[in-house]
Amino acid sequence: MLVFKSSENYITVGLLWLIVILLLVVPFTAPTNEDTGIFDLIGFTILYVITGMLIWILLDTRYKIVEKKLFYASGPIRGSIKIERIRKVERWNKWYVMSFIKPALDKDGLIIYYDKFEDIFISPENKEEFIKALCEMNPGIEVV
Numbered sequence: 001m002l003v004f005k006s007s008e009n010y011i012t013v014g015l016l017w018l019i020v021i022l023l024l025v026v027p028f029t030a031p032t033n034e035d036t037g038i039f040d041l042i043g044f045t046i047l048y049v050i051t052g053m054l055i056w057i058l059l060d061t062r063y064k065i066v067e068k069k070l071f072y073a074s075g076p077i078r079g080s081i082k083i084e085r086i087r088k089v090e091r092w093n094k095w096y097v098m099s100f101i102k103p104a105l106d107k108d109g110l111i112i113y114y115d116k117f118e119d120i121f122i123s124p125e126n127k128e129e130f131i132k133a134l135c136e137m138n139p140g141i142e143v144v
Contacts, residue, residue, distance in 0.1 A: 002133055004124035006061040006074070009106040016058055023051040061105050063124055068137050070112075072122055074103030081114050083137045088113040090144040097121045 027044050057075035064071040071080045079101070093108045099121040109123030110130070124130040135141050 002065040004063045004065075004126060004130050006063070006104055007106040007108060007123045007125045007127075009108070012107070013058065013105055016054055020051055020054050020058070023047050023054075058105070061103060063103075063122055063130070065133050065137070070134070072103045072120065074105075077101065077103045081112070081120070083134060085114040086112055086134060086138055086141050087115075088142040088144060089131055089134065091127070092121065 027047060053075055057077075061074040063073075065083070068083045069080050070083055070086070072078065090111045090113070091109075092111050095107055097107075097109075097111070099111055099119045101119075102121045104121055104123035106123035109121055110127060111119050111121050113119045131143055135143065
């Protein structure tokens with residue numbers, strides 16, 4: 001089993017931590033009214049669920065290669081891809097990514113194309129070692 005942490009863009013991660021701190025502080029600074037007790041409780045619950053999910057994403061974004069399968073996890077976003085289905089890996093270092101699934105904390109990463117039209121953007125810290133591990137299991141992968 002190989003485990004790869006996500007690389008982190010300091011601006012992105014810093015902004016996410018700033019949002020987490022603001023979401024934790026805002027409920028204590030907002031004025032409350034006794035007539036809206038249940039609405040305050042619902043609002044606080046929603047804020048804390050969002051905050052919890054952001055913390056989960058920040059602390060648990062990783063990729064594993066186990067038994068010819070690539071597993072990805074970024075908070076609640078989780079899944080796996082059989083390495084034999086991967087057809088191409090493209091290096092990507094732009095602020096926008098066209099992939100629908102992006103379990104990554106950095107803009108510098110890899111777009112993995114699999115099946116006919118599927119793709120995913122990931123950002124392992126050691127990209128060369130990651131690509132090497134994939135190509136050892138599937139020599140037919142095109143690296144761009």
